[in-house]
Amino acid sequence: MGVPTKRTIAPGELASLARLARLALADAEVERFQRDLASILEYFDQLDDVQTDVKPLHHASGLVNVFREDTRGDSLPPEDALGNAAEKEEGYVRAPRIL
Numbered sequence: 001m002g003v004p005t006k007r008t009i010a011p012g013e014l015a016s017l018a019r020l021a022r023l024a025l026a027d028a029e030v031e032r033f034q035r036d037l038a039s040i041l042e043y044f045d046q047l048d049d050v051q052t053d054v055k056p057l058h059h060a061s062g063l064v065n066v067f068r069e070d071t072r073g074d075s076l077p078p079e080d081a082l083g084n085a086a087e088k089e090e091g092y093v094r095a096p097r098i099l
Contacts, residue, residue, distance in 0.1 A: 007041040009034050 014034055018025045025033065075081075078091055087094035 007038045007045070009037045009041075 011030060011034070014025075014030055014037070018030075018033075082088050082091070082093060085093040
């Protein structure tokens with residue numbers, strides 16, 4: 001593993017991140033978050049040095065083309081399907097016009 005380098009976050013960068021996250025930070029919080037983010041970035045530097053011999057996966061389980069045959073089955077009676085609809089019209093769910 002490489003030697004960890006001291007990473008720092010400039011106050012301007014932290015202010016920009018806080019603005020994007022819509023956070024109002026006090027001066028004491030800015031100092032604390034600078035230290036916290038620096039330690040997180042140092043940890044990422046350590047992770048970059050880890051040697052792995054794992055090939056990238058395209059799919060976690062290795063399944064390929066898992067399809068089932070379309071089959072006709074029983075459906076709900078219209079009364080049950082429309083039972084919870086707020087508004088009904090001629091056997092259909094009535095929804096507000098959006099265009």
